Amino acid sequence: MAKKRSPEEHSIDPAAQQMIIRADQLGISTAFSRADDMAPCNIGSAGMCCKLCGMGPCRLTKDGQTGICGATLDTIQARNLIRAIAAGAAAHSDHGRDMAFTLKAVANGEAEGYVIRDVAKLRVVAARYNIPIEGRAPEEIANDLADLYIAQFGQQRGEVAPAIRAPKKRQEVWRQHGVMPRGVDREVVESLHRTHIGDDQDPEHILEHAIRTALSDGWGGSMIATDVSDILFGTPAPVLGQANLGVLKEDMVNVVVHGHEPTLSEMIVAASQDPEIIEYAKAAGANGINLSGICCTANEILMRQGIPAAGNFLQQELAILTGAVEAMVVDVQCIMQALVELARNFHTEIITTSAKVKLKGATHIQFDEHKALTIAKDILRHAIDNYKNRGETQIPDIREDLVPGFSHEYISYMLGGSYRASFRPLNDAIMTGRIRGVAAVVGCNNPRSQHDYLHTHVTRELLKQDVLVVETGCGAIASAKLGLLLGEAGLDQVGPGLREICETVGIPPVLHMGSCVDNTRILTVLTEMVEEGGLGDDIDQIPAVGLAPEWMSEKALSIGTYCVASGAYVIFGGSSPVSGMPDRVADSDIVQRYISEGWEKLYGGKLEFVAEPDEMIRLTLEHIDKKRAALGLPEYDPNRFGRSGDARMLALEALPLEERQAALYGAPNQ
Ligand code: SF4
Numbered sequence: 001m002a003k004k005r006s007p008e009e010h011s012i013d014p015a016a017q018q019m020i021i022r023a024d025q026l027g028i029s030t031a032f033s034r035a036d037d038m039a040p041c042n043i044g045s046a047g048m049c050c051k052l053c054g055m056g057p058c059r060l061t062k063d064g065q066t067g068i069c070g071a072t073l074d075t076i077q078a079r080n081l082i083r084a085i086a087a088g089a090a091a092h093s094d095h096g097r098d099m100a101f102t103l104k105a106v107a108n109g110e111a112e113g114y115v116i117r118d119v120a121k122l123r124v125v126a127a128r129y130n131i132p133i134e135g136r137a138p139e140e141i142a143n144d145l146a147d148l149y150i151a152q153f154g155q156q157r158g159e160v161a162p163a164i165r166a167p168k169k170r171q172e173v174w175r176q177h178g179v180m181p182r183g184v185d186r187e188v189v190e191s192l193h194r195t196h197i198g199d200d201q202d203p204e205h206i207l208e209h210a211i212r213t214a215l216s217d218g219w220g221g222s223m224i225a226t227d228v229s230d231i232l233f234g235t236p237a238p239v240l241g242q243a244n245l246g247v248l249k250e251d252m253v254n255v256v257v258h259g260h261e262p263t264l265s266e267m268i269v270a271a272s273q274d275p276e277i278i279e280y281a282k283a284a285g286a287n288g289i290n291l292s293g294i295c296c297t298a299n300e301i302l303m304r305q306g307i308p309a310a311g312n313f314l315q316q317e318l319a320i321l322t323g324a325v326e327a328m329v330v331d332v333q334c335i336m337q338a339l340v341e342l343a344r345n346f347h348t349e350i351i352t353t354s355a356k357v358k359l360k361g362a363t364h365i366q367f368d369e370h371k372a373l374t375i376a377k378d379i380l381r382h383a384i385d386n387y388k389n390r391g392e393t394q395i396p397d398i399r400e401d402l403v404p405g406f407s408h409e410y411i412s413y414m415l416g417g418s419y420r421a422s423f424r425p426l427n428d429a430i431m432t433g434r435i436r437g438v439a440a441v442v443g444c445n446n447p448r449s450q451h452d453y454l455h456t457h458v459t460r461e462l463l464k465q466d467v468l469v470v471e472t473g474c475g476a477i478a479s480a481k482l483g484l485l486l487g488e489a490g491l492d493q494v495g496p497g498l499r500e501i502c503e504t505v506g507i508p509p510v511l512h513m514g515s516c517v518d519n520t521r522i523l524t525v526l527t528e529m530v531e532e533g534g535l536g537d538d539i540d541q542i543p544a545v546g547l548a549p550e551w552m553s554e555k556a557l558s559i560g561t562y563c564v565a566s567g568a569y570v571i572f573g574g575s576s577p578v579s580g581m582p583d584r585v586a587d588s589d590i591v592q593r594y595i596s597e598g599w600e601k602l603y604g605g606k607l608e609f610v611a612e613p614d615e616m617i618r619l620t621l622e623h624i625d626k627k628r629a630a631l632g633l634p635e636y637d638p639n640r641f642g643r644s645g646d647a648r649m650l651a652l653e654a655l656p657l658e659e660r661q662a663a664l665y666g667a668p669n670q
């Protein structure tokens with residue numbers, strides 16, 4: 001049995017620590033305590049177990065050993081990996097499919113309560129696919145775009161449409177290696193087919209299709225999900241929000257939305273503002289309804305509506321432990337089955353809403369986009385009716401402000417203004433060395449490591465090194481809780497050149513770009529940086545790295561792989577699902593080496609698993625500097641910058657008047 005860790009070892013977040021202590025006092029298990037109780041299987045976690053058929057499971061723990069069918073260790077590892085990637089791609093893409101069907105329903109006036117909020121984005125996106133836009137109503141354009149997007153899932157031949165938005169050279173790389181995705185469902189199905197007993201048994205060939213499957217997610221299903229969410233609910237722009245369990249309110253009906261799809265949560269936001277519902281809450285003795293989010297549903301409504309985030313993945317149970325949550329409304333992905341059992345200790349009602357996700361013991365209120373507002377109100381009434389059942393509460397008085405909402409459209413606008421929106425200033429800042437490079441620090445929490453520590457440690461250290469950080473998913477919420485997503489609070493922690501840029505543009509040093517499907521926004525930023533010029537002609541030349549320090553989901557593996565296929569160096573923390581045990585079984589890390597060195601030769605990007613956070617930081621900086629050198633950019637030198645902007649003004653203000661004037665205007669003439 002693994003060692004029992006203290007609350008401080010479980011999480012760096014004091015709000016989380018308080019609830020972990022409460023769970024302990026009440027004798028309730030959480031993912032933290034269960035992770036202590038359950039040591040991971042070292043054979044399975046190294047990718048050395050196959051259970052694809054009834055002759056197995058086969059565990060390959062000796063040199064030269066094969067499965068009963070003769071499968072070698074590298075084949076088994078490659079099959080395990082591609083299956084995980086396919087599941088991740090399927091989850092993201094099914095989300096995208098549902099969004100596309102909602103767009104279709106809205107375009108045809110069949111979706112109660114929804115409107116097309118961002119007509120400008122609709123027109124821009126439709127025009128990319130040559131859908132006529134001039135002189136047409138938004139609904140007509142939306143109908144055509146919805147048809148095109150719905151078709152991407154079942155398309156059998158050709159290329160998924162959003163792939164034309166990648167840099168030209170990148171598209172050629174994909175065509176040349178035969179990994180351009182044809183249709184989303186086709187690539188996922190083929191992954192499952194190829195890994196059935198007796199099919200594809202050449203690991204490199206299997207992993208080639210893993211690339212194609214992941215690309216069908218990043219440049220397919222996920223990109224569709226992000227586009228449609230923006231069109232229907234508005235493209236994010238900076239907004240003030242709050243994060244952590246302290247956003248729950250003692251005197252209000254607390255409804256926590258959790259999962260991923262914004263379709264229902266956006267309607268719950270609208271319904272919570274309905275005077276009739278507010279009145280209903282007041283009649284129940286509450287001061288109103290307090291909505292908050294967990295995981296990526298939190299990110300969706302936080303970045304568009306400023307609705308607070310109660311926490312990230314590992315805080316879903318902790319929110320219930322406050323005793324103050326009347327209803328936790330879940331849709332799809334990252335929802336722990338433990339919620340129902342945990343909620344039995346309190347009054348919290350767990351409400352499932354997706355036709356795809358039911359939990360035994362939860363209340364199911366089926367979501368239907370055709371009558372979304374009615375369903376949202378129904379859910380809120382359930383929560384309000386439950387308010388009277390609330391018992392003793394303990395809400396940590398801990399929350400932090402943040403500014404999320406940095407879509408690629410907004411980044412381009414903030415850098416160049418309305419009339420000359422552009423990535424030029426960002427490219428220039430990298431080219432001069434004010435910004436050393438860019439890191440995307442994204443992904444989940446994992447109770448095997450200290451909650452939020454790896455995310456925030458890596459982020460803070462990179463900021464000190466003048467690396468601009470963009471974040472999504474649960475990682476973004478981790479940084480938010482630490483104050484890094486708030487300009488003034490974060491700027492004293494960043495390097496001198498980056499600080500100048502943040503002060504000049506007026507941005508926090510960490511940009512919150514959305515939920516986990518929104519990693520496609522990062523692909524778009526990288527593409528626009530390439531198109532802007534000065535940083536090479538493909539994504540693999542940009543001084544940029546992707547990191548998922550606390551990953552746990554299969555979706556993270558799909559994201560990591562599509563970023564590699566797009567040319568990025570991607571570093572995952574924690575353990576590698578294909579590590580093998582080289583100390584016990586020679587060459588059992590063939591697959592691990594292939595997805596690094598092999599993929600780099602083919603795609604310019606590589607996927608590596610690095611457990612040690614300081615090593616992650618070292619590798620990131622080394623890669624950024626290598627890419628800078630290859631582009632012929634000046635070597636990074638922190639001493640060249642930092643003498644302008646707000647910091648300089650503060651230093652000047654501290655000087656006596658004469659010295660200040662001399663510094664500003666030169667010494668007076670004698
Ligand atoms: Fe064993 Fe081969 Fe069956 Fe896998 S497919 S369980 S290695 S016999």
Ligand code: MSK
Pocket residue numbers: 260295296313333334442443444445472473474475515516553555556
């Ligand atoms: S919710 S996939 S834990 S980021 Fe998107 Fe968070 Fe990872 Fe789920």
